[in-house]
Amino acid sequence: MAITGRAAALAFASVLAVVFSPAPGWTLLLANGLLIAAITVDLALAGGVRTLVFTRSGPSTARLGTAVPLVLAVTNTGRRTVRAQIRDAWPPSSGATPRVWRVTVPAGQRRFCDLVLRPTRRGDRHPYRITVRSLGPLGLAGRQGRHAAPWRLRVLPPFTSRRHLPAALARLREIEGDATLRGGGQGSEFDSLRDYVPGDDVRMIDWRSSARRGTVAVRSFRPERDRRVICLLDTGRTSAGRIGDTPRLDHAMDAALLLGAVAARAGDRVSLIAHDASARVTLPAAGGPNPLVRMSAALALVEPVLTETDHQAIASSVLRIAIRRSLVVLFTELVPAVIEEGLVPALPALTARHTVIVAAVSDPRLAELAAGRGDVRALYSAAAAEQTLLQRRQLTSLLRGYGVQVVDAPPATYASAVTDSYLSLKSAGRL
Missing domain, CATH: 2.60.40.10 (Immunoglobulins)
Structure with missing residues (x-):
């Protein structure tokens, strides 16, 4: 049973009537009786909630x-x-x-x-x-x-980098879309035969076809399709750090979704791994024009875990699911505890069989603090920011020494920078 405010107001009014009544006892009994009767009738006439x-x-x-x-x-x-x-x-x-x-x-x-x-x-x-x-x-x-x-x-995940998708797809069409890239070194997948023009590589001449056609024919190639792209998200403790109001892991998810959309449009197969001390999500490679549904659904429940990431286990997971040479994009953070102590010992096993990109999102606040010279406090903040930036540059150089491409970009351009690196490798025929 529930009593409303209207019943409480009537009870208060009856109290006032009792106070000013010449016969308060009888007035109290009458007021209470009427109120109880009204509540009982109202309760009896109320519709049932169980129905x-x-x-x-x-x-x-x-x-x-x-x-x-x-x-x-x-x-x-x-x-x-x-x-x-x-x-x-x-x-x-x-x-x-x-x-x-x-x-x-x-x-x-x-x-x-x-x-x-x-x-x-x-x-x-x-x-x-x-x-x-x-x-x-x-x-x-x-x-x-x-x-x-x-x-x-x-x-x-929100996929805020969707606004970069048209530009990325336009660049993809320039690479391997309607105008097929020609010539040696641009790919190894045979496309078509065409007439020889001065300047063509003589090694591309198809002598049998030339004999049949009566003219010199040259083989043209295009970059390979059906390659493997593995989006590898580090969900360890560093991914819980925030840049502005957004965790680093959410920035990584956004970049992975843009990369997955472009790679799938290019005809590549996209895999997804979210890993810290153990694998949280393992999404096998699949083709199709739009992997966003699969990736988004898999990433929706992924949260940062306050534990150290096991990079040796990450390398084992990649080697287990990727038999062919693949592009491995590791979304992580550029700090010594992650790179020097965790990732570097596991890199040789990855770079020996795969092309590796390490993608980290940088904090724009560091550049703002590094420019501060207003007072003593700002000067100390600037020194700390410069030390952090120098450390990131040193770690970038260390990774590049292992043959790893590094993307270190602020949130506004992070997703597009990762996709641009993928497109650059595809354009160079390195996938």
């Missing part, structure tokens, strides 16, 4: 930062009209609005409550419960109960 059935409809997946409209349907299977106050409880990170509805559902009919979710975090979001309060016609009291209407909304 309500709740169902949900709407999207089950959405990207972070987008509004998700859901519909909560209320069906009255009882014989009385239900005047209900409905509260739908969701986790705070779901951003659910509104939380409460007042609806009147006649017997045997259905009403709909519109709900909008604006999630602020990745992952699965489930509603807690639905609390229903069915009031009587006087609005003094009612019945209250709980219902469950299960639903799961999977919040995917």
